[in-house]
Structures are given as structure tokens and as C-alpha cells.
Amino acid sequence: MPPDRLLSELLRIAACIGLEVRSVGMRGKHAGPGGLCTIQGKPLVILNHRTSAIDRSTALADALAGRDLSAIEMPPQVRGFIAARRRGRWRLLLPERRPGPGLAVCRPRRTERDEP
Numbered sequence: 001m002p003p004d005r006l007l008s009e010l011l012r013i014a015a016c017i018g019l020e021v022r023s024v025g026m027r028g029k030h031a032g033p034g035g036l037c038t039i040q041g042k043p044l045v046i047l048n049h050r051t052s053a054i055d056r057s058t059a060l061a062d063a064l065a066g067r068d069l070s071a072i073e074m075p076p077q078v079r080g081f082i083a084a085r086r087r088g089r090w091r092l093l094l095p096e097r098r099p100g101p102g103l104a105v106c107r108p109r110r111t112e113r114d115e116p
Helices: 003-016 053-065 076-093
Strands: 020-024 034-039 042-048
Touching: 003 020, 003 053, 003 076, 034 053, 042 053, 053 076
Parallel strands: 020 042
Antiparallel strands: 034 042
């Protein structure tokens, strides 16, 4: 499926479930494709229209991945794309092992002035 068609399908699905999507031009060296945020208690997806269609599709699929879409009709490729993003997203959120010790364990290096 072409990236533009994938993006339009994802936008249609977002509209069906009532998820607002805004397309804005983000500037800056590290401006990403966008993502899900909450403004005044309502979920909102902000997409950077300066990025490619596949990057915007990925950001939108990430936002849709956590929602119940079983009642929405969509092509199998789109459902598979969202499911793949769901698997990747949960793997990032739930690491297999706990993180190691943080900065609390670090001790300052002793200098000559500290010595008695």
C-alpha cells in the first residue's frame, strides 16, 4: 500500500473513533514526525507535515495502537501495520529487565583536598 494511501486510511480511522489530528509544520533540528498528546484533558495527535508520509503514518499508528479498533472496518494491511506498531510500542514500554542503579549509587571522587 502506498504511504499516502496508508496515511489517509489512518486519518479516516482516527476520525471514526473521534481522535482529533492536527497537521502542523514543526521547525528545528530535532523536529520529529509528531505524536499523541493531551491538551485540556482531550487526546490529540499532532503530525509534522514537513516529514514523510510514512513517518506521519508511523506516528499516527502509534497513537491508534492503544485503542480498541475491533469495530472499525479497515484493509488488512492497515490493521497489520497498527498491530506491528502495537508490538513495537509495548516492547519499548515494558523492558525485559529492570534498569540498573542510577546516580544515587555514584559517589564523588576523592581529591587531595578531601584527604586529612
